[in-house]
Amino acid sequence: MVNAKMVTLKSGRTKKVQELNYINKRGEEKTKEIILDTFKGLAITRDSVSKLTDEKDSKHIFYTFSILGDGVMDMLKACGYDNHRLNNHSELKGGLCPNATEMCKGTCYNNKIFYDGVINSKINNLLLSLQDNFIVLFVETFKKILKKDKKKNDGKKIYVRLHVDGEIYSLNYLTKLVDITRYFPSVNFFTYTKSFDILGRFLKNDSLTDNLNIMLSVYNDISDSDIDKVRAFCQRDFKIFKGRLTERQEERLSKTYKINKEVDKLKVDKKCLMACNKCLYCVYGKQDIEIVLH
Ligand code: SF4
Numbered sequence: 001m002v003n004a005k006m007v008t009l010k011s012g013r014t015k016k017v018q019e020l021n022y023i024n025k026r027g028e029e030k031t032k033e034i035i036l037d038t039f040k041g042l043a044i045t046r047d048s049v050s051k052l053t054d055e056k057d058s059k060h061i062f063y064t065f066s067i068l069g070d071g072v073m074d075m076l077k078a079c080g081y082d083n084h085r086l087n088n089h090s091e092l093k094g095g096l097c098p099n100a101t102e103m104c105k106g107t108c109y110n111n112k113i114f115y116d117g118v119i120n121s122k123i124n125n126l127l128l129s130l131q132d133n134f135i136v137l138f139v140e141t142f143k144k145i146l147k148k149d150k151k152k153n154d155g156k157k158i159y160v161r162l163h164v165d166g167e168i169y170s171l172n173y174l175t176k177l178v179d180i181t182r183y184f185p186s187v188n189f190f191t192y193t194k195s196f197d198i199l200g201r202f203l204k205n206d207s208l209t210d211n212l213n214i215m216l217s218v219y220n221d222i223s224d225s226d227i228d229k230v231r232a233f234c235q236r237d238f239k240i241f242k243g244r245l246t247e248r249q250e251e252r253l254s255k256t257y258k259i260n261k262e263v264d265k266l267k268v269d270k271k272c273l274m275a276c277n278k279c280l281y282c283v284y285g286k287q288d289i290e291i292v293l294h
Contacts, residue, residue, distance in 0.1 A: 042128055042141045043121035046149075047161060058277045061156045063145070065138075067126040067166035068110065068119070069096025076123075086119070097167035099194040099226070103219045107249060107293040109165045122165060134176050139183045159276075159283055160184075162191035169195070174202050181212045190283045192217040192241050196229040203236075213285040215241040218266065220259045227262045239285040242268050243293050 047062035072092070079086050086092065094100065094108030128134055142160075146153070168174045168191070181189045190213040193199060199214065208214065216230050218240050230240060242263065269287040273279060281287055 041124070042137055043125055044138075044142055044145055044160075047164075059156050060159060060277050060280065061149075061153050062159045062161060062276060063142075064161045064164050065125065066122050066164045067129060068122040069100070069165070069167055070098070070126060070169040071096035072123060072126065092119075097194070098169055098198075099167070099196070101194070101219050101221045101223075103221045103243070103245065103293075104194070104217075106252070107243070107245070126166070129173055129176070135179050135183075138176075138180050142184070158184075158187045159280075160187055160189045161276075162189060167195055168193050168198050171198050171201050174198055175206070178202075178206070178209055178212060181209045185211060187211060188213070188283050190215070190285075192282070194219075194222075194226075196226055196233065199233070200229065213239075213283055215239050215282050215285065215289070217241050217243065218263060219243045220245070220263050222260055222263060224260070224262065227260065227266075230266070237285075239282075240266060240268070240288045241282065242266060242288065242290045244290060245293050249293060 042065070044063055044065050047064040072086075075092065075096075076086060092110060094105035094110050096108075096110065097104075100108070128137055131137070146158070162177060168177070174195075177189075177191075181187075188211050192215045194217045196216070216233055216238050218227075218230055220243070222230070230238075234240065267288060268290040270281060270289055272281075272289050272291040274291075276282070281289055
């Protein structure tokens with residue numbers, strides 16, 4: 001159940017907001033205040049990736065939807081739900097997603113977030129994704145954005161990258177994401193995942209929609225058991241996204257992880273040129289891709 005109520009924000013403005021189920025169930029008033037205070041709804045944004053190429057001439061427009069990994073919930077708890085302490089929390093750097101490897105933690109985009117607003121919007125997105133009404137929230141928000149951008153997007157193909165930060169953290173969440181894609185059949189959604197178990201459980205009883213592509217994210221320090229899972233998925237026509245470190249990162253991280261030689265045996269067809277607007281291989285899962293982590 002989601003209740004609407006009037007709250008007075010610090011600025012003195014009164015705003016109608018929705019109480020968060022997740023918070024209500026825990027009965028933690030302080031958390032609720034913080035979230036209500038910073039609540040700005042779902043953040044779905046035009047992706048800066050599209051700005052890397054000439055946006056005016058591009059026929060492709062990218063939006064992104066990001067969350068912080070759900071591991072942040074434990075950290076919020078540990079620091080008494082204090083936003084500012086969380087923002088300075090050293091453990092915020094990577095490792096919040098399920099199945100994050102050492103290499104993944106060391107190169108996580110979270111390591112590069114230093115602004116409260118960015119962190120808050122990703123926490124908000126995570127909290128809202130836990131709610132029963134997440135599908136409605138996403139669909140309504142994205143429809144509004146598309147309506148607002150209609151003129152700019154005229155004649156262009158729309159793509160949504162799910163999770164620049166964040167990960168598929170539960171079966172329920174993956175089911176919600178798949179349902180969302182059904183509302184936008186002309187939009188192509190894509191994401192990368194290391195949540196092989198959750199994906200496997202989903203595929204036992206359900207199938208992905210045609211407009212959602214999931215790339216399997218494989219880093220050099222993947223565990224042997226996960227490599228086997230990736231191989232099994234590849235037989236079902238999943239593509240892989242293989243990350244490798246730059247020399248400098250390799251040097252910095254080499255003591256903390258072991259390179260899995262099995263990864264080198266995975267065939268990779270194409271190197272990522274970091275120009276999604278022109279490439280689109282990940283969107284359509286055309287080929288296995290290798291990237292240099294950045
Ligand atoms: S392979 Fe292509 S679509 Fe995938 S991340 Fe690289 S540039 Fe983007």
